[in-house]
Amino acid sequence: MNTTIEMMPSYVQEKWWVPEGSGGTEALDASTGEVLGRVSTEGLDLSAAVHYGRTTGQAELGKLTLHQRALKLRELATYLNGRREELYEISARTGATRGDSMVDIDGGIGVLFTYSSKGRRELPNSNVIVDGPLEVLSKDGSFAGEHIYTRIPGVAVQINAFNFPVWGMLEKFAPAFIAGVPTVVKPATPSMELAVAGVRMMVESGILPPGSLQLLSGPARSILDALDYRDMVSFTGSASTANLLRAHPNVAAGGVRFNAETDSLNAAILGPDAVPGTPEFDAFIRSVVTEMTVKAGQKCTAVRRAIVPEQLKPAVIEAIGARLAGRVVVGDPRTEGVTMGALASLDQLSSVRAAVDTMLHSGGTLAWGTLDAPDVGSAGGGAFMSPVLLDWADPDSPAVHTLEAFGPVCGVLGFSMHDGGASEAVRLAALGAGSLVATVCTNDPDFARSVVTGIAGHHGRVLMLNREDARSSTGHGSPVPHLVHGGPGRAGGGEELGGIRSVMHHMQRTAIQGSPNMLTAVTGVWHAGADRVVAGDPEYGGMEGAVHPFRKSLAELRIGDAFASGLRQVTLADITAFAQSTGDTFYAHTDPVAAQKNPFFPGIVAHGYLLVSWAAGLFVEPAPGPVLANYGLENLRFLTPVAPGDSIRVTLTAKQISPRVTDDYGEVCWDTVLHNQNGDIVASYDVLTLVEKENTLYP
Template structure:
């Protein structure tokens, strides 16, 4: 049989395996089919290529251009899924497993592309938070901003998700404007390589934006500095060895880790046998034990149930596991495939033996189980194994040993306080799930276990039709956890993008901040436009362009008419004596929403024009009561522009209402969509 060569992609070239190459075996047959790795790979050149080519090209793009690039890559990969599925069978993954990996990874690209367009500017600087006024007169301001780091992100990924594991790191990295060197686990790097080839062949990525190492990284980590980032997924021991290297510590190199996790699932005290919640719990546990053959960092390793329900839970889970078809992953009907390698099989069995020292195996005999369409001895097959720990408080190893396969342990609890203490014995986990319909149980779990978990997943009959599952990280929410889980927070929407940027506090005048952020800061220079701003198209408007309205006097008839017309007859607007007794008002005052309506009347241009829609407002505040006889006027300033489509863009306007004394009576940000 001719061995396949799983190549690396370095400084724009595909490089075949060479000295130090390792073999890769089919998880189902045990047959060696490929080699990967090359000790002579020029990792220093890869770092320089990423910085000099990839980083420069990405930083020249705006956040929106990078977001559109991610979407285009996702669409391109969507046409290569079938080839990736077929190759993924060699890792022991079923079609359902591969869809989680491949479709999930592509979906993550789509999600970050969408969030980048909706939540980030069409520019090069990401503004974080509000402007801080640092001086009495507002002439000296502060603002936090994020800009891309100038180094390279080194992504060291685990074997279990060769596509999703790569893409969930690449999406925020590339969106931030930083190039990446991807290092997948050797056991499944052939799937990663095929995905990278598709991305490179698409021509959608700038040269140097993504490189690939299929094998060891050599001395790459020793070449990094404070502008680089290491993002690692794998075992706690490997993470510790990497992140504690003197060079990493001395240079304060960012190290994001997602590692071992003894995740737990808790059956709430209210979820007794016969309830929809009990059935849901059993279904979730079974799914997490068998999906990817339990090779998921978020899989349920510890199953906590009320003491009275231990036996019914064991019986129900065992019954579902007994009906699970184990076999060749490409066969119809197979529900659970093989582990990724025979080495991984040996490790799972060794860890299961450790757990067996404190718990009784109640289902699944690794010496006697059936496999369909494959040889159980040659392939990396194990059965789902369920254990029962009768004394979880005195046990140690069930709380610190992760058998990274279809292995989980049931343990009873007497009350919710004990359940939380046991859950937290995991020492920090990626996720804990609680199946309950009792809001008070959910609140107590959050307060009792939130500090030990990156994610808490609650589910019951009300939410289960839409729930994504205990073990499904989402690009919108952080994926990580404290302590044993590594202390990292991957994804999390724009939070994940910030891992690859530097947050900088800038200080200066309003004009300086406006120039840096491309957002008008209060007090900055106002620009007088050639015409009413509502008559000017998106591309014609300038940041800082300002319109000053004429005055309008607020009368008592206005206040009463508005009250009766809207039904808002609150006493502060209708009863002078009652309003005067209120410490905030001098007497009857105008409605805040009346002022808002009058403001619109003062600045709106009524004729058809480039303003397509008013889409909302933010930050509405009323600062000074307005009584009858007060004259108000409006200042309307272009604060921020974001192009949404080739045809239109969003304009955010800073709106200030003042009275005849020049005092602010109201302020807000108006959003409109304007034709380009």
């Protein structure tokens, strides 16, 4: 036992801070009751921490581009990956088994890797993100508008729950960091030790810029007094606490952005086709038991309501009970053979037992498990609880749809098969008044479609589980960084994760208006009508003898560097040869009578892909040089048909330049426009190339 109870430190303004005195709240080992430390922020200047984030944090993060910040996330993930065992050891003191710890620790590290990859793949290597197409606002094109995203100028305060101290922190930190917004973390007391250890490792890595991460180890509700419209709060926890925070004047009237993920009475719905012996029935039972026992059921995404056809209720209850009996061993997670650890604290245990007791007095009956303390051998004083399965004879009982026992507790409800059962299943699921996630377990496409479309408006995520994805599915209770995590109503009404969508939560969308040159200057993306330096055919604005942009490395290339070709005439023989060589003998290219009847064509016309191929021949500089490869084509539109005897020319303009942080090359997006001999636009698209940063391979 500890003889000296230490205070858990906060990390603010690049320093570890410990309060004076011996007050504060005790953090206990969930299995033994041993005091691990005390937490307090008494005497800590929270306003100074916010100011430091807004000033130093914003300035240091602003020195990096989106790609550079994303790359640092990969470095950080690699570093933490090498220190997982240290985190596992501490995690066991929260009552988590090794499997629970993997979900939390490995899952959190995986979020960093995912956001690093998506950030570099899907975002520009800059600090301005263009949102949507240009809106031309004047007849001559001299005035236009569009939307951009830039980072909010404040801090992102995350107030986290006790159940996932690593994953919960990193899934909020990653998108904020990529966006360039400093984070202030406030973990929950029961698992504070693990959160502090994670932050300490992140600091020790030396990877993070100053001010990008601060930690408050103790009560921090007053931090809202220091926030304003520049800042954002991401909250995970109870709906009652979320409502108190929402009522704060700086949130309610001061413009603080508030994102909440709260209570959720998630449902797993079994289709009528999923009878015992089917893969769907087995997958359903596995899923419910997993969600009851992982993290001792202390997950916001756990299954609280198993909604099944009334005639299958006895079989479902029997199967869940048998699987619990055969697989669940409750005890100290450091003891060999234990499969379910303790709840996070004795207070949490008391709360869950009280909720179950209320349910038993409100129509639920004990179908499996007990409220008596389980026999855990020598592990005394811990917050241990048996899994509890409740049978609800009345599926409309208010308690099952309003009361969440945040532990290893699930209720089984039956739905009638009126009109196939789908409408009744939807009705019962919706009584949860908004949930994070639901599972629909069926191999019947019609039932799946009816239920999913019926419950989608009440849920943030829906898993469709059947024999095809039962093995590959990440599971009902596992949010993934690619998809949103959140939900309407009781679930908080907010969203987290969701890939780049979550990055955008930390950014402001702004409409900007101006001339093409000014829009280009702000966004770093060339706009039609902005200045260009055009090499090529003088007849079409090119400068004869000027350097072709394909001869320029990224060090030399500038936005607006362009090439204009001369005309190339299209003949019927060209069209016929292309049709024969490609096999594309669509009548518009081969049958003059049929083509003339087509309302879109004047008769036989050239293939669109013939024109695109010719365009490449018109703009490509064939000699070896800094352009290494063409890796794609985007936004292709064919606007004016080209008949035999017409001619085409191409104008190619460097639209966007994105050097890669880790490579000797980068991407260049080229605005490409084909005109005919009359100046009409034939086609428009973007050509994507890989270009050397320096012209070294073919100088």
